[in-house]
Amino acid sequence: MRGERCRSEDFQHKLQLFSAVHLQNMSSPPSPSPSRWFRALRRTRLGEPCLKTYPLECVDVLKRARVAFRARRTLKEGFRLAQLEAVVQMLEEHECDFVDALGRDLHKPRFETVVSELILVKNEALHAVNNLKRWMQPQHVERNLSTSLDECLVVSEPLGVVLIVGTWCSPVQMCLVPLVGAIAAGNCAIISPSECTAHTAELLHRLIPFYLDNECFHVIIAGSNDLPEVVELKFDHVFFTGNGEEGSRIAQAAARTLTPVTLILGGKNPCYVDQQCDVATAAQRVAWARFHNAGQSLAAPGYILCHADVKARLVQALKCCLLQFYGSDPRESRSYGRMVNPELFNRTRDMLWRSGKVTVGGQVIEAEKYIAPTILTEVAEQDPIMQQDFFGPVLPVLTVKDVDEAIDFINKQEKPLCVYAYSSNSKVISRLMTETSSGSFCANDSVVQSLMVALPFGGVGASGMGSYHGRHSFDAFSHRKSCLLRSTRFECVTYLRYPPYEDRNLSLMTWASTLSQKSQGWCQIL
């Protein structure tokens, strides 16, 4: 502990020295100059590793963002609207570039990129544009007897400079949807896309300076090991999407600087399939949810719990769906993705080989980071795949005797991001909804509840804290300041509270309190 503290103090001192020298040497902030653009472009085309931003450079970037925020540029409604529309324009004009980058990083089919990354972000941005005026309005609140002559309102203020850390499974969406919220709320933002999806990170790093204000919004590419150091540079809010282990490190770094955080952490999302349900449709929906983006999705069903009677039918139906979706050899299918990097590939493959029995799929090709859509049966609770978090196109199926056992099983695990229930019996759905807790819940479908702009998307317990999407993004990046605007007149009411204290004044105030307790429940004469 002590050694660590010394190191960070030493580091801070060095940072300050370096940034002072660095600032002296800089006459003006770097603009997206053509040569820099071409260098980045060449690197992307040749598939070289992208330029990494070290914590030292982040100091400078953070300083510029703070200066820009203090200049109050981001507060005007017109500015926020222009930036949001710029995001939409960037996605529309560079659709091909995004499809290309995600294709290289994740072998993501064009369809998935356009639908789940680009259209999704555009939806959020347009929703924000349409509703910004209303969100920015102060909210008048109910007054009591003593404040009936005052103005009581809640005003939404931006927090300042926020850090948004994206993850690799949906790199564009995970960076830009929070960015939309941050812009709408009037903050400056520094985005850190995941270095695992190098081409997408590079693309964002290259494009954003052309579309968004250069002083207010920056893109840095920090390694996951450097992130805690970056967080300790002190932001006004940190928004992190990723896995539990990294989330904990970020939370601890934020605690050291008293920085509020929003964490969206992945986990294993249980999916209960009841005996009474339309197995064919359920299989289609589950298969799509689990295997799109080669299983690399935070909201995908992590494992299935079903009765032994349903299992055989469900597995057969899933097999048919997979055939229908990806053909007899998914490797040849243009609709199927790949694992993001060799480490993740190895991890998923090991878990696959050491858990349960492969009933469908199971083929792996290391050179292509390809894992076939796989279904495992005879999986035990102690198997590696049930003990650790994983992202990949593998779906374990566990059997339970009934709904009670399923609910007990779900509640024994950490609270997940989502709980899914497939049943035609509304009582079963109701039980699963009320007797379990999770970030969100969806009956008879999966993942779609996270795509709705009006519903908050976030975790609880081990799956994170805070939520976003739509208005909730705006709220996540705002401070709700309570304001009471009084005048100096009407001392005839307030005089009761001043010393010298008299019992009769107190009785009068207490009596006035009880007057409205039954109807409104509260009243304070002060």
Add this chain to the structure above:
Amino acid sequence: MVKDNEERILIALHKDLAKPKFEAVLSEVDIVINELYYAIDNLSSWLKPEYVSKNLATKLDDCFVQRQPLGVVLIIGPWNYPLQLLLIPLVAAIAAGNCVLIKPSEVSAATDSLIAELIPKYLSQDCYAVVHGGAEETKALLQNRFDHIFYTGSQTVARSIMQAASIHLTPVTLELGGKCPCIIYGKIDITAAARRIAWAKFFNAGQSCVAPDYVLCSPANRDALLPELRKVLENFYGKDPQTCPDFSRIVSPRHWTRLMELLGKSSGKVVLGGESSQEDKYIAPTVLVDVAEDDALMQEEIFGPILPILTIESLEKGIELINRKEKPLALYAFSDESSVVNTVLQNTSSGGFCSNDGIIHMTLPSLPFGGVGASGWGSYHGRWGFEAFSHRRAVMLRGWALERLNGLRYPPYSEDKLSWLRWTHLLGSRYSSRKACSSRLHLRPH
């Protein structure tokens, strides 16, 4: 519990802080009872699921937000309003359906033992418990995993609490203090302002997290303010506040020493008060002038009956001074000109804001009470407290119908399907192309 034991509560509070009965009833007892009635009356509407607007694809589904309790929460209370700042979060936590562990402050010892005695008598012992102890015991307590931690107190302790919480990924609500500035500018009824500022500052001997910490005003206003303050303080507490039963004391010798040291190190000039007595833990209501920005009194939250007055040349300079400091829990602006109030409101940030009065913005349950930046985060009171201790779970209940529409999203992917999906998206978003064209003129960055 509160109603039955009011007498005992008042005695305990008097023992800890020499709190006058009036202040105790108003700020500890009544406020809690009001909060309770508010929660009882509104609970059923808070618990109702909140239906949201749906898009084209989800028109036949049920989409709503359900509130769930978080689980077991820990509430750590401070010593300055030992009952209120412990029980109001407790009301919110109970309303949200959680089990609660309460840790009152050991500094307000009499109230601590009273709460420990009363809570098990009135509330279910399985769900609610009181824990005692100082720093060591709290550290040990924090090694356990909670589902939420609610802390009111200082920044230093908050940091260690948050670090302990972050290991378990426990969310926290922090209600921390700060130096709450009080800026007086422009046309102002100086008598009324003096009365309100004096009341807010010296209530509970200045030991309130939202008490005006320092005053910023022009030299002219200061000269008008001082005689008014003198008159008001004499009206409130008489010529010798030490003999007046309406003025509280400092909570402990350690805190008294801290305040006296600050006063000693300050280079300001004492114009009112300044008397003190160590045995009685008494410090007179004190006002200082000629205080500079780098004075000892301006470096940390005062939390006592000492009011420094700083002079500013203009409103802008005052706002700049405020913005150079950390964001406070509350900010006060005294002016009869609404333009001045609005300028301060829009150019500064704080947990809460009140014009032409102090403290009372936190007594309205419909307003969220909380900090921002260094003064904490999260908020409570009324419905906001209920939300602080709840989890908002998104729920979507679908049926089996419309599978053909769903079919658009399944592989094998094709350009046809993509066009259909784009078309439905265009239909769904109500963004007009006319608006798009006109605003795109300003899009290129500079």
